[in-house]
Amino acid sequence: MPSLIHDVVAPGTLAGRPQPTLPAVGGLTIRPWAERDAPAVLTAFQDPAIHQWHARSADSTAETTAWIEEWRTAWWEERNAFWAVADADTDELLGRVALRCIELADGTAEIAYWTLPKARGRGVAARAVTALTRWAFDEIGIHRLELTHATGNQASCRVANKTGFALEGTKRSAALHADGWHDMHLHARIQGDPAPVLAGRPS
Template identity: 55%
Template sequence: MSLSIDPCIPAGSLSGARQPELLTADGGLLLRPWAADDVAALHRAFEDTTIQYWSLRRMASRAEAEEWIAAAHRQWREESGAQWAVVPADGGEILGRVALRSMDLLQGLADCAYWVLPHARGGGVAPRSLTALSDWALRKAGFHRLELSHSERNEASCKVAAKAGFAFEGVRRSALLHTDGWHDMHLHARIQGDARGWGREG
């Protein structure tokens, strides 16, 4: 059966090239694909209780970290998702992660996710990285709409979304089960033509 619309992003447009490295607007942070050498740092990241709580994930071994990185590269090849490690642009240890999940090339839609390691929190890593990622996705990759969802109890994520230019669109009631029960979820989105976030504000 044929489609009545042209895909927003033709198949192969992303996987036909290497996953790009992205700089934040201030040049201070680099978003790069995850590498095999990142296994230990990734494993340590998922030992953080805050990351465990909000992401609902556990990573019990280095082998699971290796598989997570391998899966990230498969997602790029399959054009189903994309993951980046966030590091200082001048070199140094991993500060966090940003991602595009559930990529729908036909509709030009993806879901954004991120976390920041404890030692890097409070320095604007998340909004700067999310802005760089969404700028690339909307302006270069061809996505039309990026969504971001977080628990209504996660005030820090709400601030990150606002700083990165993601408009608040509403509440999805009792939408995600956490270890302490069901959470209402805030939905934010940024679409082509919206103002930039962190980079615009300096």
């Protein structure tokens, strides 16, 4: 049965190219994950704040090395795309930014991120989200990006607001964390929404 609607983004748009490295303002680099990042990822997942808002924990560098391999494979499968957020000068890992639940045919994906404790309060997450959003819209042709977070996660809500993701509503009891079910705020940006201006020197 022929479809009346064409694919918003053609299959193979991601898998047909290497995962790129993206610049972000404020001296950040958004780059593909490397095996050398495994110890820093292990450190990140010992952090109580990351435990509070994420479903996974890590016990060894062997485990986080396996995660990194999964994250790299996901690019070629066009279902998720994960990047390390690093200092452009030192390559020190500061966090992660990702496109999850990618549906190329529908032109949709979900933005996700975390930062290490030493990177918080510096606008790292906001600058990484802004750079990845621009790339998803301008280079890939994604039409709609969603961003969800637990209603109690005020830091994540600030990132969403700073990066132009409009609050669209609350999804009741939508995510299970270690401490139980959480209501989730749903934010989104679509093609044509005004882009925020973030301070910081170009990377």
